[in-house]
Amino acid sequence: MDLAMDKATAKRVEGIRALGASQIRPLGLEADRLGRPTPPDHAFFELLLRAGQGRTRWTGEEAPASSEDEGARVGSSRTVLCLAEEMSYWDRGVAVSFPGPGLGEPPLLSMGTLDQKQRFLGPFQDPDRPRWGSFAMTEPGAGSDVAAIATSARKDGDAWILNGAKSFAANASRADWIVVWATVNPKLGREGHRAFVVERGMKGLADFKVERKMGLKAYESTSFTMSDCRVPTANLIGGEEHYATRAGFKGAMRSFNATRPLVAAMAVGIGRAALDESLCFARENDLLADSRIRDRLERIRRRLRVARLLCWKAAWLADYQRPNILEASMAKATAPTVALEAASLGMEMLGEVGARGDHLVEKLFRDVKAMDIVEGTGQVQRIVMARKLVGLPRD
Numbered sequence: 001m002d003l004a005m006d007k008a009t010a011k012r013v014e015g016i017r018a019l020g021a022s023q024i025r026p027l028g029l030e031a032d033r034l035g036r037p038t039p040p041d042h043a044f045f046e047l048l049l050r051a052g053q054g055r056t057r058w059t060g061e062e063a064p065a066s067s068e069d070e071g072a073r074v075g076s077s078r079t080v081l082c083l084a085e086e087m088s089y090w091d092r093g094v095a096v097s098f099p100g101p102g103l104g105e106p107p108l109l110s111m112g113t114l115d116q117k118q119r120f121l122g123p124f125q126d127p128d129r130p131r132w133g134s135f136a137m138t139e140p141g142a143g144s145d146v147a148a149i150a151t152s153a154r155k156d157g158d159a160w161i162l163n164g165a166k167s168f169a170a171n172a173s174r175a176d177w178i179v180v181w182a183t184v185n186p187k188l189g190r191e192g193h194r195a196f197v198v199e200r201g202m203k204g205l206a207d208f209k210v211e212r213k214m215g216l217k218a219y220e221s222t223s224f225t226m227s228d229c230r231v232p233t234a235n236l237i238g239g240e241e242h243y244a245t246r247a248g249f250k251g252a253m254r255s256f257n258a259t260r261p262l263v264a265a266m267a268v269g270i271g272r273a274a275l276d277e278s279l280c281f282a283r284e285n286d287l288l289a290d291s292r293i294r295d296r297l298e299r300i301r302r303r304l305r306v307a308r309l310l311c312w313k314a315a316w317l318a319d320y321q322r323p324n325i326l327e328a329s330m331a332k333a334t335a336p337t338v339a340l341e342a343a344s345l346g347m348e349m350l351g352e353v354g355a356r357g358d359h360l361v362e363k364l365f366r367d368v369k370a371m372d373i374v375e376g377t378g379q380v381q382r383i384v385m386a387r388k389l390v391g392l393p394r395d
Ligand SMILES: Cc1cc2nc3c(=O)[nH]c(=O)nc-3n(C[C@H](O)[C@H](O)[C@H](O)COP(=O)(O)OP(=O)(O)OC[C@H]3O[C@@H](n4cnc5c(N)ncnc54)[C@H](O)[C@@H]3O)c2cc1C
Pocket: 103, 135, 136, 137, 138, 142, 143, 144, 145, 167, 168, 169, 170, 213, 216, 221, 370, 373, 374, 375, 376, 377, 378, 379, 380, 383
């Protein structure tokens, strides 16, 4: 595994750093102060588009890059992780608000037909305006236990009828489409799952409500309902044949294996910001003469670097088409914990300054908690890893 950052990635990270200081962090602080997401018509999103952001990773080919040659490199997840970490250093909420297909992209890339990629990812190749995609698995009664989703899908001629409610879907109310997971039969558990692209304006898609969150306020996490929502059969991702085996559930899990290291890298970014701000506070307040404080700060830096290496290993395995379930879980279980510890140490050092609620470390402390929850909680990752350690199947 090559640990060096290639020149092109380093240049892009530098670009994000400049944008971070001038735009991303100020926007994140503003959203936090106002307690609402950055509106979709904000000039910042147009600026991002002109800078080449908001695009799909889909190259226009039918299948995602793959190779007959097992072990050949097919992706550049490391670059994506480095950019995500840097964006999150400046503000993770703003990073998630960036236009683009978002978490809806991995299932379309891995399971979608060429027609579906053209219809749903095509507009993101050279977008004419800021566009968003969304991903909705979680429901009021189904979070970690995704097998419990109750949104129903019933076939009716040339359409599927969806009924149910989803919650906490990122950017859902501004999205062109939402990848919605539903079940054809709850008794089948995960084997009954199907993924649909529900397009904005489809009849029955309604009740969008931006959730209140303790942190990460710059992007919307949204609940919505589907009442007899008629979705054309052409929007069932992968078509019916795709679900003849257990592939339906595996599709969702494959998506998570790709996105867990990404979320973990974002946590590393927040942790780094908390460490830098804590160091700055300690320096300004003559706290660095205390060896216990120096020791605790150093321990955080060391553990953040370890977490980053775990993220990179998971990404490297994915790029070389090797199984990465364990490494993706390790990264996801480790990085948010260290990042939370970084913010927590900062809060301890700040004392009453932190308690006033207007210091960046206090905001990071609120932002970072969600990183242990999204894309599979830390507890759930530990269950997955422990089962793997003793040779039990995943579930
Ligand atoms: C900021 C944010 C953004 C999100 N974005 C999205 C999104 O874009 N799309 C989407 O679909 N969802 C999204 N979610 C939802 C997220 O995926 C769920 O919150 C997560 O899966 C956990 O589900 P839950 O909140 O229902 O908690 P629960 O599953 O009810 O878990 C509650 C607690 O119990 C623990 N627990 C659960 N099962 C077990 C077990 N078997 N053994 C031991 N402990 C267990 C958990 O670790 C947790 O601590 C988002 C959530 C947040 C907070």
